[in-house]
Amino acid sequence: xxxxxxxxxxxxxxxxxxxxxxxxxxxxxxxxxxxxxxxxxxxxxxxxxxxxxxxxxxxxxxxxxxxxxxxxxxxxxxxxxxxxxxxxxxxxxxxxxxxxxxxxxxxxxxxxxxxxxxxxxx
Amino acid sequence: xxxxxxxxxxxxxxxxxxxxxxxxxxxxxxxxxxxxxxxxxxxxxxxxxxxxxxxxxxxxxxxxxxxxxxxxxxxxxxxxxxxxxxxxxxxxxxxxxxxxxxxxxxxxxx
Numbered sequence: 001x002x003x004x005x006x007x008x009x010x011x012x013x014x015x016x017x018x019x020x021x022x023x024x025x026x027x028x029x030x031x032x033x034x035x036x037x038x039x040x041x042x043x044x045x046x047x048x049x050x051x052x053x054x055x056x057x058x059x060x061x062x063x064x065x066x067x068x069x070x071x072x073x074x075x076x077x078x079x080x081x082x083x084x085x086x087x088x089x090x091x092x093x094x095x096x097x098x099x100x101x102x103x104x105x106x107x108x109x110x111x112x113x114x115x116x117x118x119x120x121x122x
Numbered sequence: 123x124x125x126x127x128x129x130x131x132x133x134x135x136x137x138x139x140x141x142x143x144x145x146x147x148x149x150x151x152x153x154x155x156x157x158x159x160x161x162x163x164x165x166x167x168x169x170x171x172x173x174x175x176x177x178x179x180x181x182x183x184x185x186x187x188x189x190x191x192x193x194x195x196x197x198x199x200x201x202x203x204x205x206x207x208x209x210x211x212x213x214x215x216x217x218x219x220x221x222x223x224x225x226x227x228x229x230x231x232x
Contacts, residue, residue: 037223044226045160045168045211050219058219061123094167106156106174106215112167 002026002111006095009116012085016120020080022095022113029071033098034078035109036069038091038118048093051078052105063089085120092117124148126214128224134202134231142227143194144212150193155214157195159188162226163208171210172197199229207231 008020022034036048049069051057057069068081078095092115098107125147134140144157151157153175160168170179172188175195185200195214199206212224 044209045162045213045223047213047221047223050221052219056219060220060222096167108158108160108170108173108179109168110170110179115167 002097002100004095004097004111004113006093006113006116009093009118011119011121013122014086014120016085017081017083018085018118020082020093020095020116020118022078022080024076024078024097027097027100028073029076029078029097030073032100032103033105033107034069034071035096036080037094037096037109037112038089039094039115040088040091043091046091049080053103082118085118087120090118090120124216124222126212126222126224128210128212128227130225131228131230134199134206134229136202136204136231138202139198139200140202140229141191142197142199142210142212142229143191144196144214144224145194146214151195151214152190155195155216157188157190158213159186159195159197160211160213161208162211168211202231204231 003025005023035050049059051069066084094115096109096112099110127145159172162168176188187198189196209226211226
């Protein structure tokens with residue numbers, strides 16, 4: 001069974017850094033498209049980043065140059081390093097992925113973690 | 123960055139039909155944007171309804187359907203039920219690995 005658990009959230013001051021981690025079970029992260037999606041309080045969903053099975057990574061304009069996604073195949077985890085954090089980065093951060101049985105780049109995000117809260121405030 | 127537009131809110135009567143749309147601030151939506159629709163109830167992670175314009179996700183009732191209507195992607199719900207009342211998000215592929223969500227539509231069934 002596919003399971004995702006996101007951890008690492010917390011309260012951080014503006015300008016600070018935080019590292020989120022997404023632990024996966026039931027599939028191999030290196031064979032899937034691993035995404036991060038966030039949702040600010042009372043707001044809509046915002047796609048943040050993806051790391052492809054071939055290692056390529058992509059970012060939303062709002063986080064490009066500040067966030068970095070990486071993968072640890074030995075731990076079957078995906079991390080999101082967030083630097084130069086701003087108030088507008090405050091959100092619940094979800095890791096999400098496609099169906100491991102098909103794993104096409106345009107497949108929907110059928111599996112989501114429970115989310116981890118990131119609050120950027122002084 | 124291009125903005126993906128959705129109606130902020132919509133209302134439908136029980137048993138009625140409603141079409142939610144997903145457009146672009148500039149240009150037209152086509153199948154090349156791989157429109158995907160998610161349903162989200164408060165406090166829960168999103169749930170896939172439709173992907174690649176019109177492919178229904180596993181287990182999704184056939185009263186949910188996706189299409190391209192004019193220059194927008196569309197999600198049509200027929201025979202609306204009380205538990206369809208929630209938020210609906212579309213997301214479009216913008217190329218170069220980037221996806222952009224719309225602002226979401228809050229659907230009321232009354």
